[in-house]
Amino acid sequence: MSFTDRTSTDDTGTDGKSADRTPAERADADRARAQSTHGDREQRTLVAARAQRARDRRLRTRDLVLSIAAPIVLLVLWEVCARLLIIDPRFFPAPTTILAALGEMLASGELWEHAGPTLLRLLVGGGLGAAAGIVVGLLMGSSRALNAAFGPLFSALYPLPKIAIFPILLMIFGPTELPKIIAVFITTFFVMQIATVSGVWAIDRKLLEAGTAYGATGFARFRFVVLPGAMPFVFSGLKTATGTAVVVVTAVEFTGASTTGLGYLIWNSWQLFIPEKLYVGLLVIGIIGAVLTTLLSRSEKLLLPWRRG
Template identity: 80%
Template sequence: MSTTRRDRTEAAVRAQRTKEARLRRRDLALAIASPVLLLVLWEVCARALIIDPRFFPAPTRILQTGIEMAASGELWSHAGPTLARLLVGGGLGAVAGVVVGLLMGSSRALNAALGPLFAALYPLPKIAIFPILLMIFGPTEVPKLLAVFITTFFILQINTVSGVWAIDPKLHEAGRAYGARGFNRFRHVILPGALPFVFSGLRTATGTAVVVITAVEFTGASTTGLGYLIWNSWQLFIPEKLYVGLVVIGVIGAALTFVITRSETLLLPWRRR
């Protein structure tokens, strides 16, 4: 009897795994098919002049322009600085935001001292702060890095504090019961409990930082970067290069988000789906 029940259980597990694998293949096919169909529709409409190709050039023309820009090095001369600004400014801002968020979430006094100040500073548009940074540091790399730093710092600080506060009190009690004090309490209770919120903040901060650095590079303070490429292409009315810049920005944002998501899967195995 137990053998029959075990066989039925194993068969049910195999069937569930087969269903999940089929659903994953379907989801992947839909994820690929949707943009491909959109591009095909765009190509057909542009070639049939249903849409104005001066403003919406065919995807094949955009692709050809992108290949030419990559071969000449022009694309990398803009993509490289944008990526560097995101990684350096965003990375430093994320680390600082997590550290400050952990301290504020763990210390009632520190949160009382800094919470109202950060709550007042966070809603300020980061683009509006950029002219002040330019006045202080001049048209150098520092204002651009600081704009990204400030953006990621506040998002990570808010999410990390929320993560610390969201930890179940029973986990704190369990930690105390097992003698978790000081660094051990931080390592085994606070940090693991806050990490899901940290990764959620990282994904949000990545998208916001891409928007901010693109807007910052629109200004005359920059002659490199994908934002500058888009703005300059608009001024010179070269829509193919404009779309190339948009596509590369989207690819960079998607790639960074993918890295963050994979890192979350590896570091937080209990949250795997």
């Protein structure tokens, strides 16, 4: 085939009719081909998206099954080892024995007598401490002068063991509920103050400049730029503070200044060598910590929708 023939073939197309088309018809044909290509691309995108969603569902199902199965397997292994005396049941009673003790304590009301005060100390002391820490952290993060004035002081006080301050609180307020609540308050306050200041400082300066460009100044700047930008750090601090507060409230309940609380239950069970009740106290403390952390995670997804991914 000569060069002239090939050129003629390319110009006319495979059906030999393109040369007879008007410019408008050729434009319509080009648009149709473009739309067909675009439709194929959209179809492939939809298929890939469906496959990704199906894969995500499978992974979520797998994670849920693993999260349930792993503890069950460990408990069954513990039960078998205790029954076969592979481990000493005097120190590691079988899970069924612990559950039986839990049922008895629930029925008699003994568990409520200890779980109630612990939860009250956590919610009151921890809630007030978290609120105060967030407010102070926002102020210090937004004000260079306040941070210069109080930053070094808080940095020096934060590493002090909060349980070491408890005897001073007992001397001042006596063996009442107030020292325990203040100990939890101090613990959560410092954690939240540090986390909130870090959150304010971590805000991208471009966001602050954009807010100023759109007229966000004063309280509007704080409400729409600073507070949303710091909230992820605030929730991270809340989760950390919750775990720390649980440790501190349990520790202060170990002391002779308390005759109620899950910490007292654990300590008293150790002194009387009743391991079943000791493990019940540990179990309930773990449940309280897990429930509070889960509530915080759910609240974060609700209040910060841009972080749900």
